[in-house]
Structures are given as C-alpha cells and as structure tokens.
Amino acid sequence: MAQMTTETHSGSPHRKARTHRVSDSLPGETLITWLRDMLLIREFENRCAQAYQQAKIGGFCHLYTGQEAVAVGTIQSLERDDPIVTAYRDHGHALARGMDPGACMAEMFGKITGCAKGKGGSMHMFDKPNWLFGGHGIVGAQTPLGTGLAFAARYEWEVMGKPCPNPGVKPGDKPKKKVSLAYLGDGALNQGALHEAMNLAGLYSLPVIYVVENNGYSMGTAIERGTTMAHDLRKKADAYGIRGEIIDGFDVIDLYDDFKPLVDWCRENQRPAFVDLKTYRYLGHSMSDPQKYRTKEEVDQFKGKDSIDRLASQLMGERKGKDGKPILSEARFTEIQTEVKEAVRKAMDFAEESPTPDVEAELYSDVFINPQPNLSPTRDYIHGVKNPLL
Amino acid sequence: MTTTLEHPALPEPAILPDFTKPLPSREGDRIIQFREALREAMSEEMRKDSRIFLMGEEVAQYNGAYKISQGMLDEFGPLRIIDSPISENGFAGLAVGAAMYGLRPIIEFMSWSFSLVAADQILNNVPKMLYMSGGQWGCPVVFRGNDGAGGQLGSTHSWCVEGLYANVPGVKIVIPSNPYDAKGLLKTAIADPDPVFFLESERMLGDKAHVPPEEYYIPFGQAALLREGKDCTIVSFGRPVNFCLEADEALRAEGIECDVLDMRTIRPLDIDSIIASVKKTGRIVVVDQCWPFASVASEVVTQVIERAFDWLDHQPLRVNTEDVPTPYSKVLEAEYLPNPRKIAAAVRKTLAS
Numbered sequence: 211m212a213q214m215t216t217e218t219h220s221g222s223p224h225r226k227a228r229t230h231r232v233s234d235s236l237p238g239e240t241l242i243t244w245l246r247d248m249l250l251i252r253e254f255e256n257r258c259a260q261a262y263q264q265a266k267i268g269g270f271c272h273l274y275t276g277q278e279a280v281a282v283g284t285i286q287s288l289e290r291d292d293p294i295v296t297a298y299r300d301h302g303h304a305l306a307r308g309m310d311p312g313a314c315m316a317e318m319f320g321k322i323t324g325c326a327k328g329k330g331g332s333m334h335m336f337d338k339p340n341w342l343f344g345g346h347g348i349v350g351a352q353t354p355l356g357t358g359l360a361f362a363a364r365y366e367w368e369v370m371g372k373p374c375p376n377p378g379v380k381p382g383d384k385p386k387k388k389v390s391l392a393y394l395g396d397g398a399l400n401q402g403a404l405h406e407a408m409n410l411a412g413l414y415s416l417p418v419i420y421v422v423e424n425n426g427y428s429m430g431t432a433i434e435r436g437t438t439m440a441h442d443l444r445k446k447a448d449a450y451g452i453r454g455e456i457i458d459g460f461d462v463i464d465l466y467d468d469f470k471p472l473v474d475w476c477r478e479n480q481r482p483a484f485v486d487l488k489t490y491r492y493l494g495h496s497m498s499d500p501q502k503y504r505t506k507e508e509v510d511q512f513k514g515k516d517s518i519d520r521l522a523s524q525l526m527g528e529r530k531g532k533d534g535k536p537i538l539s540e541a542r543f544t545e546i547q548t549e550v551k552e553a554v555r556k557a558m559d560f561a562e563e564s565p566t567p568d569v570e571a572e573l574y575s576d577v578f579i580n581p582q583p584n585l586s587p588t589r590d591y592i593h594g595v596k597n598p599l600l
Numbered sequence: 601m602t603t604t605l606e607h608p609a610l611p612e613p614a615i616l617p618d619f620t621k622p623l624p625s626r627e628g629d630r631i632i633q634f635r636e637a638l639r640e641a642m643s644e645e646m647r648k649d650s651r652i653f654l655m656g657e658e659v660a661q662y663n664g665a666y667k668i669s670q671g672m673l674d675e676f677g678p679l680r681i682i683d684s685p686i687s688e689n690g691f692a693g694l695a696v697g698a699a700m701y702g703l704r705p706i707i708e709f710m711s712w713s714f715s716l717v718a719a720d721q722i723l724n725n726v727p728k729m730l731y732m733s734g735g736q737w738g739c740p741v742v743f744r745g746n747d748g749a750g751g752q753l754g755s756t757h758s759w760c761v762e763g764l765y766a767n768v769p770g771v772k773i774v775i776p777s778n779p780y781d782a783k784g785l786l787k788t789a790i791a792d793p794d795p796v797f798f799l800e801s802e803r804m805l806g807d808k809a810h811v812p813p814e815e816y817y818i819p820f821g822q823a824a825l826l827r828e829g830k831d832c833t834i835v836s837f838g839r840p841v842n843f844c845l846e847a848d849e850a851l852r853a854e855g856i857e858c859d860v861l862d863m864r865t866i867r868p869l870d871i872d873s874i875i876a877s878v879k880k881t882g883r884i885v886v887v888d889q890c891w892p893f894a895s896v897a898s899e900v901v902t903q904v905i906e907r908a909f910d911w912l913d914h915q916p917l918r919v920n921t922e923d924v925p926t927p928y929s930k931v932l933e934a935e936y937l938p939n940p941r942k943i944a945a946a947v948r949k950t951l952a953s
Contacts, residue, residue: 293701326734336733343700344733351720354690358697365703369679370650374702375611390697403720406690413685576735577770579607579793580616582821584868586769587903593607597734600608 213508214426214490216515221458221468221488231467238537241525242546244286244462245538248278248518249550251302254311255493257554258301258318258332262497266562267318271332274302276492279517280423281306283465284391284487287473291378291386293341293359295352296393298333299423299491300345303393307340311557313599321564323598328567329576339377339599349394349428350401353420356392357407360418363388364480389417389476397428399437399446411482412450419476419483420447423459429495430503447484459489460515463524571595605793609730609738611702614793617817624812626780635668635805637779638744641786642669642706644815646676649704652790655682655691656708656745665710666746666805688718692743696725699795700737706790709745712799713759726795727770742789744798747775748839748889749926749937751803758926762838763890765797766866766899772820773866775799777841779809781864784818791817801839821868825877829857832947833877835900836887837863840919840938844887847943858947866896874900875908882913883950887938892920914950919943 233241255273262271274281281302285294296303304314309325317324318332326336335345343359346352366373367385398404399422411418422443426433434440444454453475457468469485476483490512494501501509525538567573575594583590601621605614632640646652654669654676660683663670673681684691688709695705709715715722722743729739749758766773774789774796776782782800789796826841827848836844841862848858859877863870878884884904888897897918904916919938927933 295697324734326732326736329734330732334732336736338733338736343697343737344729346725348720348724351693351725354693354721355697355700355725357690358694358699359701360697361694362698362701362703365653365679365698366701369653374651376702403689403693406687407693409685409687410690410694414682576731576733578772579609579730579738579740580605580614582772582868584821584871585772587869587871587899587906594735596608597736599734600736 213505214432216511219426219488219490220460221456224456225458225464225468228467232470233463233467238529238531241463241521241529242538244282245518245521245525246546246550247282247306248462248521249547250311250553251278251281251305252518253550253554254301254305254314254557257558259493259497261318261558267332268320269331270298271318271497272299272495273493273497274299276512277423277425277459277489278302279462279465280459280487280489283462284421284469287466287470288389288391291341292388292390293343293363294391294393295343295356295359296345297349297352297395297398298345298347299395300333300335304335304337304342304345307337307342309335309337309340309342311553312560315557315561316564319561319564320566321561322567322572322595323560323564325599327572327594327597329572337599341377350398350403353392353394353398353404353407356390356418356420357411357416359390360411360416360482361414363390364416387417387477387480389419389473391419391421393421393423395428396422396424396426396433397436399443408447408450408452408482408484412452415480416482417476417480419473419485421485421487423489424486425489425491427495427503430499432503443486444484452482452484454484454486456486456488459487460517460520462517462521607793608735610793617788617791619817619819623784623818624814624816626810628810628812630810630813631808632779632811633805634779634782634807635666637783637811638668638786638800639670639672640811641783641790643672643675645787645790646680651702651704652706653680653682653703654706654708655684655695657684657686657710659683659708666802668805669708688714689721692718692721693725695741696721696729696739699739699741700729704740704790706742706744709743711750711757712745712747712761713757715743715745715761716759723765723768727768731770738793739795740793742796742798744786744800746802747799748801749933752928752930752933754928755925760890760921762799762866763895766896770795771867772796773799774820774864775838775866776864777838777862779807779811781818781824783811784816785864787815788817788820792820799838804839818864820865821870822864823870823873824862824864825859825873826862827858827860829859831856831881832858832883832885832950833874833881834858834860834885834887834943834947835863835874836861837866837896838889840887840889843938843940844943846940847947850940850944851947856947856951869900871903871907874904878904878908879911882911884916885919885943885946885950886916887919887943889921889938891923892918893923895920917946917950919946
C-alpha cells in the first residue's frame with residue numbers, strides 16, 4: 211500500500227511568492243469567526259457519527275472531519291449572493307454557508323424541520339436563503355449544475371439587465387458579476403459530467419470555479435489508481451482552456467490568500483477556474499467504511515497538520531492585534547469551544563424533539579409546483595407545509 | 601382570465617395562461633408546417649420573457665438540425681439561441697442549474713435517443729429537485745426533440761422514450777400529433793413552472809395544417825376527441841394518432857365507428873375522457889409507439905381495468921411496436937411500427953363475437 215504523505219499531498223510547493231497577503235487586511239474578529247465555524251463543523255460531525263451509530267441518522271452519511279478549512283476558506287472568499295453547489299459530503303458547506311445546525315441535523319433525523327423537510331437526508335442539503343443549491347448524491351452530477359448557475363449569473367447581467375428575483379434581491383437592484391462554486395471530490399475527476407461541464411464553461415466563458423476537494427481517495431481508491439496526471443491535476447483544466455491552480459487546504463489563511471484572488475479574477479474576467487485543493491479526511495468515506503486502504507500512520511500524519519489546531523495556534527500566537535497581543539486569548543478560545551459544543555447540543559435536541567413529517571401532507575407534496583389532476587394514477591399531489599427555511 | 605400561481609420555489613409568482621378561453625378553430629387557411637408551429641411557440645414566448653433561452657446542438661448557426669429554430673438566431677441573437685457542443689449530459693445539467701437560479705431554459709435534443717446519455721440529469725435531477733430540496737427549488741426546463749422512429753435510423757436513433765420516462769414522477773410529458781396542438785401545447789409547456797418533456801417526431805415535422813394566428817394555450821391533461829363513434833375507443837398519442845385516424849377511416853367503410861382520442865399529454869393523462877368513452881363503447885384499443893412491456897399502453901389499460909372493468913365487453917387490446925430492437929430495413933421497420941392495418945385488426949377483434 212503506497213502511503214500518502216503530508217509532503218507529497220500538499221499545495222505548499224506550488225505556492226507562489228506573495229508580495230502581499232489579502233488576509234492581512236482582515237480584522238482579527240473575522241479570523242476568530244472562521245475558527246468558530248471550523249470548530250462547529252468538527253463538533254457537528256462528531257455528534258453526527260454518534261447519532262448515526264445510535265441509528266438516529268439513516269442512509270449514507272459522509273463526514274467532513276479534516277476538511278473544515280476548505281469549506282470555510284473558500285466560502286469566506288465569496289460574496290453572500292454567489293451561488294454554490296456541492297456533492298454529498300455536504301454538512302461542512304451547509305454550516306459554513308450559514309445553515310442553522312438545527313435544520314441540518316433535523317434533516318438527517320428525517321424531521322419536518324430539516325432543511326429539506328426530511329425529504330433529502332445527509333447527501334441533499336439545500337438552503338435557498340443561504341444560496342446553497344444542494345448537496346448532490348451522484349458523483350460529478352453537480353458540476354454541470356454549478357456551470358448552469360454561472361451561466362444564469364452571467365445571463366442575468368448580459369441579457370436580462372436585471373437580477374432574477376432571488377433571495378436578497380430588492381426591486382431596482384442592478385445585476386452583479388457573480389462567481390459560482392462547484393465543489394467535487396477527487397473521485398468526480400473521472401466522471402464525464404465534469405469534463406462536459408468544464409468544456410462548456412471554457413467555451414461559454416462562465417464564471418465558475420471547480421473546487422476539487424482532493425482528499426486523496428475516491429472511497430477506497432487512492433487518487434493515482436483512479437485518474438491520470440494525479441501529480442498535476444491542472445493539466446485536466448488546461449485541456450479546456452481553464453485556469454488551474456493547486457492550493458493547500460491545511461491552513462485556512464493560506465488557502466484564503468490563494469483562493470480569494472482567484473475568485474476576484476474569475477469575477478472580474480468572467481472566466482472559469484479549476485482548483486486542486488489538497489485536503490484530507492480523517493474518517494472513512496462514509497460511516498460504513500473499515501478503511502483497509504490506508505494506514506493509521508498516514509491518518510495520524512495528517513492529523514498532525516490539523517487545520518483547526520493550526521489556526522488556533524496562529525490566532526493565539528504569531529497573529530497579533532493592534533495592541534501587540536495575540537488576537538485570541540486562551541480564555542476566549544475555551545469560551546468559543548464551549549459555545550460551539552452548546553450550539554451543537556442544541557441542534558441535537560432540536561432534531562430529536564422535532565416532529566416527523568406528516569405522511570398525508572408531505573409524502574405527496576413537492577412533486578410538482580403546479581400539480582394537476584391525473585398526473586399520477588394513484589394520487590393527486592397536494593401542497594404540504596412550506597419549507598421551514600423559506 | 602389568467603391565474604397567478606404562487607409557490608415557495610418560484611422566485612416570483614408564475615402567471616399561468618388563460619385556459620378558460622375557448623380555443624380557436626382548427627379550420628382555416630393559415631397552413632404551416634409542424635416545425636414552424638414549434639418555432640412560433642418558442643419565439644412568441646421568448647419575445648415576452650427574457651428569462652427564456654434555447655440551447656442545443658445546431659440550434660443557432662446551422663438554423664436547427666431539423667430547421668425548427670430557423671431564423672431564431674437572427675431575431676434573438678447568440679446569447680439566447682445557443683449552439684451547444686455534443687454533450688447532452690453537460691448542457692442538460694447546465695439547464696438544471698440555470699433553471700434553479702431563475703431562468704427558463706428550452707433544451708433541444710436533436711433526438712430523444714440522445715437524451716439517454718443525459719439520463720442522470722434528466723431523470724435524477726430534473727424530476728426530483730423540488731422534492732429533494734423540500735420544495736425550495738423547482739426545475740422549470742422544457743426538454744424537446746424528436747422521439748420515435750425517424751425512418752430507417754436503426755436501433756440507437758429510434759427511441760420512444762415515453763415508456764421509460766413516464767415511469768418517473770415529477771415531470772410532465774407532452775406528445776402532440778399535429779401542428780395545431782404542437783404550438784398550443786409547447787406554449788403551455790414553456791409557461792408551466794414544472795419540468796416538461798416535449799416529444800416531437802421527425803416524421804411529422806413537415807406535416808402541414810392550419811395554425812391560427814392568434815395566441816392560444818392548450819391545457820395539459822385534456823384529450824382531443826378527434827372522431828366519434830359508438831363501437832370502440834381508440835386511444836393514442838403522438839404520431840400514431842394519425843395511423844388511428846387512417847384505421848378509423850377504413851373501419852367506417854365497414855360500418856365500424858370508433859371514438860379516436862388523442863391524449864396530447866401522457867402526464868397528466870386524461871383518464872377521465874378515456875373512461876367516459878369506454879363506458880359508451882365497452883371496448884378499447886390503445887395504440888402506442890413504445891415497446892409493449894411496461895409501456896404507456898400498459899398503464900392506460902391498467903387504469904381502464906381499475907376504473908371501468910364492469911363496462912368492458914371485450915378485454916382491452918394494445919397495439920405497440922413489436923418487442924424487438926428497431927430494425928433498419930424498410931420492410932422490417934414498417935412491420936415493426938404500429939400501422940393502420942394492425943390498429944384496424946385490433947378493433948375488429950374487439951368486435952368479433
């Protein structure tokens with residue numbers, strides 16, 4: 211078994227010499243929020259694992275533990291109204307985008323208060339107010355969607371001259387140049403959907419960034435066993451005339467310093483990009499993965515490079531505020547950890563106590579927006595309750 | 601009287617067409633081709649709504665592989681009439697994302713046979729998005745193109761997808777048999793906030809008929825009773841409706857008179873009209889250009905048995921394509937498809953004592 215190392219699986223060697231860091235201008239409080247978000251995802255996933263073992267969560271459940279810096283760093287590089295779409299390892303993106311942890315957990319518990327009223331589950335986190343266009347279950351299928359989001363965002367200012375009436379849009383608003391993010395795992399690199407999507411994005415000049423969360427494994431298959439040019443995935447983007455970057459996903463501030471300028475470039479030039487974002491998942495592919503394909507030493511090596519520890523130590527050490535003191539004190543850090551634990555505990559309670567969907571109202575609703583008689587031989591589709599997020 | 605449809609998944613209320621307005625007459629001398637009727641429907645809707653765009657292979661500079669979109673590039677420009685590369689899964693998925701964002705894509709498949717490579721998008725994402733997202737996002741895309749045997753195209757290019765796709769809840773399936781219906785149904789499809797699969801036929805694109813100049817919308821789920829008779833009910837949809845009319849003609853010469861129902865939409869299915877007719881005639885023949893096993897015809901027969909078993913004087917019969925891959929040879933293909941001879945024979949069989 212070939213072992214992956216923190217040296218070989220890293221974006222650091224590709225880092226360009228920086229004249230300045232965009233993160234330098236960020237207020238200390240912003241960085242503390244990032245830390246909080248990352249801690250929230252970590253704690254949330256730990257509690258998910260417990261709930262799954264207690265059979266409170268069903269189906270497939272893919273945890274994000276280890277990859278927190280990716281969701282937080284990339285989403286923080288966006289505007290609030292930039293659309294994003296992701297695959298099935300989606301809890302991290304949902305939380306980083308601002309989904310209420312209660313709605314996220316309740317969805318997995320199959321409750322009516324879940325973000326999709328208990329109709330989607332772990333792999334299908336949708337959040338319209340936060341402009342998250344879903345977690346998607348089929349590997350790679352979300353990449354044409356992300357391309358379509360970019361197409362629509364471009365069409366909005368180029369053809370319509372006015373924004374589509376979406377959340378946050380006020381009458382009289384001018385359309386803005388947006389960037390869409392389409393997340394995918396390294397397993398999706400080998401799906402035709404991605405390659406068709408990248409060709410379309412290159413051809414139509416669409417502002418979409420394909421963010422490959424390269425954790426080294428598509429389920430149990432190490433990346434070099436599944437894809438060609440694994441040592442330099444940018445070559446895949448080259449073929450479609452798309453700008454490619456390799457970015458390190460183990461340090462959220464470095465990630466931001468590399469990713470934010472790329473987002474700005476895509477927005478300004480309305481061009482696509484492709485990012486090989488090096489990261490690592492600490493847990494199995496899903497909750498039912500014995501992980502025979504990698505060694506404990508390998509996992510431990512990456513845990514030694516943990517992005518949360520790293521950010522915490524930066525904020526409590528070399529990163530100083532105007533007063534010359536570290537921007538995060540030990541006491542505040544402990545406070546945040548307690549806060550996060552409390553928030554997730556509340557989410558668990560909320561999910562636990564929420565009612566299950568009413569079968570009569572919900573099983574047959576949300577099939578059609580405009581239900582008509584005789585669409586089904588057995589049922590007429592009725593409207594259930596409104597989605598709690600809307 | 602237009603109605604306004606509000607739904608949380610809609611960025612703004614949808615204005616549904618006025619279906620109470622009586623439809624204009626089918627009689628007249630504004631004779632145009634089926635393909636022109638389709639073009640008029642798309643162009644009229646595109647003039648009214650800048651969210652609508654047309655994307656597909658050869659729709660723009662080539663003026664349409666089947667000349668359906670001829671001239672539309674000139675009128676609407678390259679940002680709204682968009683040539684796509686041959687990547688059905690890619691551009692079908694692009695349409696899903698664009699529709700979720702708030703646009704109203706029309707996607708042309710040169711042939712529905714090619715939609716099979718986009719099956720993941722059109723079957724996994726399109727019909728399920730509203731449900732999976734708990735009512736947050738719908739997917740208002742019209743997918744349209746040629747369905748069924750085009751004429752010696754062989755197995756891979758002759759798909760009738762309605763048998764497969766009608767199995768999936770969440771889409772509306774429209775299948776016109778003539779230019780008049782094609783225009784009115786396509787306009788309704790574009791206005792509808794749900795995804796619609798619109799099935800045309802290469803063999804009918806040159807068919808000519810009167811299409812009225814005024815705007816009209818044909819409601820989904822309302823069959824057209826094209827011939828009236830007391831002896832047997834013939835139910836069909838799409839191109840084979842025309843074979844049913846030929847068969848009916850021949851049968852009338854023998855003194856057999858049939859109700860001929862053109863369903864126009866498969867989902868919703870106007871089962872009420874079928875049942876009303878069956879209660880009158882006591883006999884039914886369903887004509888379907890799909891394979892027989894688990895087909896739309898099977899569905900119609902099942903529903904008839906469920907609802908009108910006691911009214912039947914003869915077991916329901918189906919005329920489908922033969923249960924083999926589509927052959928190339930002209931003689932084989934002709935025998936493979938439903939035709940007036942087979943339909944008339946089935947009707948006679950229901951009447952034989």
